[in-house]
Amino acid sequence: MRRLRKTGQVAKLVTKLLRFLREQGYPVNRKRVQRLMRKLGIEAIYCKPHLSMPHQPHRVYPDLLRNLAIDRANQVWSTDITYLLVLRGHFYLVAIMDWWSRKVLSWQIPNSLDVAFCVEALQAALESYGRPDIFNSDQGSQFTSNVRVAYDYEQATDWQRMPDL
Known part of the structure; x- marks a missing residue:
């Protein structure tokens, strides 16, 4: 996740990030990805x-x-x-x-x-x-x-x- 943050790919939605982490072999679910993103201060870029x-x-x-x-x-x-x-x-x-x-x-x-x-x-x-x-x-x-x-x-x-x- 930190690597994604450094490459500027933070705009990926949680589902895309979830798919990416699973492909890398990490056993994660949606809630864990959301919690990790929150903990690292990573937010999807969109207009609120x-x-x-x-x-x-x-x-x-x-x-x-x-x-x-x-x-x-x-x-x-x-x-x-x-x-x-x-x-x-x-x-x-x-x-x-x-x-x-x-x-x-x-x-x-x-x-x-x-x-x-x-x-x-x-x-x-x-x-x-x-x-x-x-x-x-x-x-x-x-x-x-x-x-x-x-x-x-x-x-x-x-x-x-x-x-x-």
């Missing part, structure tokens, strides 16, 4: 997803859920984006969920982190279930962008409890 990174000019909203008793449907909705790795690339899952019932109210699977997909998911939830008292998010750039905040103002001016922009 940069998710939930708020954009600096966007505002930060107060935490309205601290010490709040959630006792009915449509009181608090939450939204988040998760990264889905598939065989030929990746997608994102945008989901909106009601906290009381834990029901997923709407979702989208875009291939980019565009604000439009968040707005579409929000639109679908509003059309089907009405308006919540509070709409909570992790305040990533998709959720604090001017497009989404403007959309919220058009749909429900009081449910973020925000001052005028």
Whole structure:
């Protein structure tokens, strides 16, 4: 493994490294290769997803859920984006969920982190279930962008409890 590191072939995935070590006569399994790579400080070179990174000019909203008793449907909705790795690339899952019932109210699977997909998911939830008292998010750039905040103002001016922009 150290020889591979010196030759600059660190970008091999664990499976390729596993195959290489077995061909050299080392009785190893996947977990051992991962542990040895971690111990030696060897990492595969790839772009890691940069998710939930708020954009600096966007505002930060107060935490309205601290010490709040959630006792009915449509009181608090939450939204988040998760990264889905598939065989030929990746997608994102945008989901909106009601906290009381834990029901997923709407979702989208875009291939980019565009604000439009968040707005579409929000639109679908509003059309089907009405308006919540509070709409909570992790305040990533998709959720604090001017497009989404403007959309919220058009749909429900009081449910973020925000001052005028």
